[in-house]
Amino acid sequence: MHLITMAHLGEAQGVIEYFNLKRITPHYFEGELLCCLITGEGPFEAATTTSHYLGQKKFNSVINLGIAGTLSDDFKVGEIYGVRSIYLIIDGKPQFKSFKSFEKGADCLTSFERIVSSQKANKLSGIGHLVDREAWGVAMAAKTCGVSFKCFKLISDVAGTIGACEIVRDNAQNGSLQLAQFLQNIIEDRPSEKNHTELQGFHFTVSTRHKFEQMLKKISIREAIEIDDVAELFNLDELREQKILPKDRTRLLLNQMENKLDPLKEKLESGLQKWKTPLEREGIFIQTDSTWESDEVKLSFSAKTQLELEQKIEILRNLKFKPFENLRNGNFNVE
């Protein structure tokens, strides 16, 4: 369910009719696919009303739809644009917090006051392309409630020009229909993304799936290939032939992927094992930092007799740190 927020009833009329929305309160309308909330003008009004309704019902996304004035020749009156970033303007000055809606599009300034002078509009034109009165408040409420947020603006007028308000009023009906048709297009269902972990013979938990997906992406970047082609770099059939549990097969696959991404992983692991093994055989265990960041080495053993203790101390006396230091310093050409 989407929550559509619009500032005025006039703008929302098209959406209400197009989607057959039922009036629940004077400002709130419900339908099967979406609900529409009339927030009123001003960022704080918009934030308060939107938060109130987000607290009442679960929504998948909030879409702020409405009109805006343009500050830039690149964004034309009569067109609808996706909004990229939203800034808040108080007393003509930008405030710190900004919100993102899309990667590309127009930057929108939500202003406390109407921008009626060209001088003010000019000063703001370096900060954003559009001016509205509510998007920032809606974005603030959506982000605070952890709901995805998108914003689209229909350009109604050139900000800072005389008569902008009249133009907005006169075109309200047309604009409202245009917004409704646009909304219909954007909320149509999109195909869901492919699940790469549906591999026969492998079992993924939440965390191994996450790890797998991340490594798929990294390998696709490294090898400059599509994510769908990464699995071909690994011999999955060979792994399937091994008589082991699906979750262990997944572990082996993840290990192979890690080795592909980290050119030193295998060398370091085998070098470390080689250093540890003789001591482990004597019952002395060595623990090192798994990220290799710390040079600290923890040694542990147990002894039952004085003799055993002395034997182990003697073995430790002969322990050389150099092989570990060489590994840690990426120095692989020495034994």
Next chain:
Amino acid sequence: MWNKIYVEEHLIHNPRVQSILEKLKQVPILITSYDEIWGKSKKPYLHKRDSLNLFIAQKKGQLLKLAPDAYGQAGEPHYYFIHAFNCIYECQYCYLQGYFNTPDIVLFVNHEEILEEMQKSLESYPNQKVWYHAGEFSDSLALTHLTGELELYHDFCKKNPRATIELRTKSVNIKELIKLSPLKNFIISFSLSPFSMGKVIDLKTPSSLSRLKAMVELKKNGYQIAAHFDPIIYQDQFDEHYKTLLQTMKDMELTDNLNYLSLGVVRFTKDVYREVERNYPDSPIHSTPMIKSFDNKVRYTHPMRMWMMNKVKDAAINAGVSSELIYLCMEEND
């Protein structure tokens, strides 16, 4: 190029500002102080691609910043001088993307005040060589055809042989330099990436090959030159890529003419790393595992960074760079 140009109104009759505006041919918007707009709201870094603003302003507060030891000159004081914020280029690893709240560029025009500070700092070390680096917060040559301040800094070096200025750049904008005479203590250093990697990560910059050509041109004109291989980023065969870069430098007779070569493996503060992930999710930077290191910076593992640094160092020595001139940007100095 510029979306809007903002100028602090008290500077509008300043000849240097007038000269910049004449070259830009764009009507400026007057403001009281650049920081009334610049950095006031969080402007996403990549907005620089289509709505980069320029601010012309007076730098207030700190004009010089003490820097860690560098280039093997332990004990010699190093300073950054701050003449600009932000950069026209877009290197994927640039730390500026997580440093300021905005990618908009500020050009400070009160160079005389910066130079006064430099003079004072120099006098506070009466018997020592003092280094001054430009380019901590911006590329130090990219816009010099507009800003025209190089001559002032060059004069400072001429008058003060104890002072060394390093201009660090990825630009090939050397026209203004060529007009000046070379000085021993006026060093132009170029940051270089291997050719294939540079194409992918040094966005909007001149290619590494063009930078090498600019180095040759400067060298021909008697300039002191230096190079930085920083950040070194892992890719398959990275050492071969560095060997190719170094071989090209050798063929162009650059390797035995460097004042120094500094090497550093890629590292980020947590904030910058988050920005790099957000801004360049498909960058090769993310294809090699990184960890939170001893100082909370995000880096490759210790073995990996030492291994990479030593491989590149060996390649540089084999290409004729004297080992005493190779400076490793060690972690404790970051």
